Amino acid sequence: MIVMKFGGSSIESAEAIQRVAGIVAGRAERRPLVVVSAMGKTTDRLLDIGRTAIAGNLDGALSKLDDLRRFHAIEAGAVVSPQAEPAIEAHLESHFRELAELIRGLSILGEMSPRSIDALSSYGERLSSLIITEALRAVGVVAEHVDSRRVIVTDERFSAAAPLREEIDKRLAEHVQPLIDAGKTPVMGGFIASTMAGITSTLGRGGSDYTASLVGAGLSAEEIQVWTDVDGVLTADPSLLSAARRIRVMSFAEASELAYFGARVLHPSTMLPAVRSNIPIRVLNSRRPDIEGTLIVAEHQAGQSIVKSVVYKENITVVEVLSTRMLMAHGFLARIFEVFDRHQTSVDMVTTSEVSVSLTIDNTARLDAIVEELRQIAEVTPFFGQSMVCVVGDNIRYTPGIAAKLFTALESINIRMISQGASRLNISLVVDEKELHATVEALHKTFFSQVDEAVFA
Ligand code: ADP
Ligand code: ASP
Ligand code: MG
Numbered sequence: 001m002i003v004m005k006f007g008g009s010s011i012e013s014a015e016a017i018q019r020v021a022g023i024v025a026g027r028a029e030r031r032p033l034v035v036v037s038a039m040g041k042t043t044d045r046l047l048d049i050g051r052t053a054i055a056g057n058l059d060g061a062l063s064k065l066d067d068l069r070r071f072h073a074i075e076a077g078a079v080v081s082p083q084a085e086p087a088i089e090a091h092l093e094s095h096f097r098e099l100a101e102l103i104r105g106l107s108i109l110g111e112m113s114p115r116s117i118d119a120l121s122s123y124g125e126r127l128s129s130l131i132i133t134e135a136l137r138a139v140g141v142v143a144e145h146v147d148s149r150r151v152i153v154t155d156e157r158f159s160a161a162a163p164l165r166e167e168i169d170k171r172l173a174e175h176v177q178p179l180i181d182a183g184k185t186p187v188m189g190g191f192i193a194s195t196m197a198g199i200t201s202t203l204g205r206g207g208s209d210y211t212a213s214l215v216g217a218g219l220s221a222e223e224i225q226v227w228t229d230v231d232g233v234l235t236a237d238p239s240l241l242s243a244a245r246r247i248r249v250m251s252f253a254e255a256s257e258l259a260y261f262g263a264r265v266l267h268p269s270t271m272l273p274a275v276r277s278n279i280p281i282r283v284l285n286s287r288r289p290d291i292e293g294t295l296i297v298a299e300h301q302a303g304q305s306i307v308k309s310v311v312y313k314e315n316i317t318v319v320e321v322l323s324t325r326m327l328m329a330h331g332f333l334a335r336i337f338e339v340f341d342r343h344q345t346s347v348d349m350v351t352t353s354e355v356s357v358s359l360t361i362d363n364t365a366r367l368d369a370i371v372e373e374l375r376q377i378a379e380v381t382p383f384f385g386q387s388m389v390c391v392v393g394d395n396i397r398y399t400p401g402i403a404a405k406l407f408t409a410l411e412s413i414n415i416r417m418i419s420q421g422a423s424r425l426n427i428s429l430v431v432d433e434k435e436l437h438a439t440v441e442a443l444h445k446t447f448f449s450q451v452d453e454a455v456f457a
Pocket of ligand 1 (some may be wrong): 006007009
């Protein structure tokens with residue numbers, strides 16, 4: 001069997017859903033299981049409705065909710081069969097009634113906890129999975145809806161919950177394998193899960209990819225397919241650089257690194273279950289299904305490529321900590337990290353000099369408190385509006401002279417920090433966001449002007 005995951009833009013309209021239904025129907029002999037995200041930008045819209053409600057604008061929130069209901073009703077109405085319409089209408093009606101109650105509750109409370117954020121955002125995938133099930137049936141696929149919350153079980157870290165592997169595998173065997181054995185196509189919402197106590201949780205933004213690989217690993221799939229809106233994993237984000245090229249094949253390690261350092265195309269944890277069970281992942285374009293996409297496997301002939309991709313993260317904050325007295329004293333770095341740790345703020349990149357330490361963070365929720373504490377032991381300056389740019393490739397570790405190439409490419413750019421990752425698969429640097437585009441462009445030109453056609457399309 002194979003797992004086929006379709007992202008939000010692949011099911012953003014009736015037309016897109018019909019395209020997806022055709023793709024699934026055409027692969028029936030591979031015995032697919034389908035995982036879907038929320039339709040289009042539904043998750044963003046639900047969260048925006050929640051924020052509107054807690055800001056005290058209940059009417060505004062309910063009116064936005066009504067727009068979202070209408071969007072689902074119209075698109076669903078165009079893809080399900082006339083016989084299925086009353087059932088879908090009843091589902092929409094009950095789900096949106098619950099949502100309206102939830103929104104009223106939030107507006108009274110005036111705040112959203114991670115747990116209520118999950119309750120709210122789960123509706124996107126709950127609705128889309130029901131709609132896609134019927135859209136598949138309408139084209140003759142024997143689809144069967146499975147509520148992912150019965151199968152994907154997590155810990156209680158709401159909004160970024162960690163899956164409980166053994167329990168998931170047990171439940172997949174119990175609830176999903178029998179459907180596949182009976183020749184059916186199970187349809188599951190991605191992203192959503194529940195705790196052992198049955199409370200709705202989520203795997204974090206972009207988490208549907210992770211659902212797909214958890215399910216694929218649990219059911220020993222032949223392949224995990226991630227269908228999205230670009231031709232595969234590319235040498236750069238195509239929304240920043242139109243010259244980006246498709247990577248034909250890459251390793252799990254490269255894909256993990258690339259996802260971790262900002263390429264949105266895959267959730268950073270997606271590779272973990274696939275690595276463990278050694279299941280290939282293939283990234284494909286639902287708008288151009290005949291293109292072979294990107295194959296991600298354990299080992300591959302890297303050919304002549306050194307760098308696979310240039311990725312970036314925006315809105316990074318650099319915190320510079322300066323102390324002429326203390327830095328060399330033992331325990332000083334530990335004290336600095338302890339402050340970040342206590343404020344549950346993770347540090348991504350660190351560079352040190354004799355008198356200073358620079359760190360990057362992307363969550364600034366606790367920055368003021370962190371800076372105040374650090375000022376008791378050192379001079380502290382935050383730099384906002386920074387971007388982290390990272391070049392990734394297995395061969396970086398075996399190839400001398402990469403740093404020289406990189407510095408030559410970036411001659412005219414002011415690099416605030418630079419570091420080679422401990423994995424030695426990447427070199428990361430921090431630049432001001434005004435220089436982000438120029439940096440990515442210059443690096444891309446250096447590493448991808450001439451490429452090995454066996455590795456890049
Ligand atoms: P989906 O809704 O299918 O999950 P996402 O928006 O999460 O899609 O991810 C696909 C997007 O990732 C692409 O549209 C592209 O803009 C972005 N992206 C960023 N970096 C890369 C990259 N290196 N290769 C491909 N896509 C990338
Ligand atoms: N719908 C969720 C999100 O927008 C999960 C996903 O799309 O993967 O983050
Ligand atoms: Mg995604």
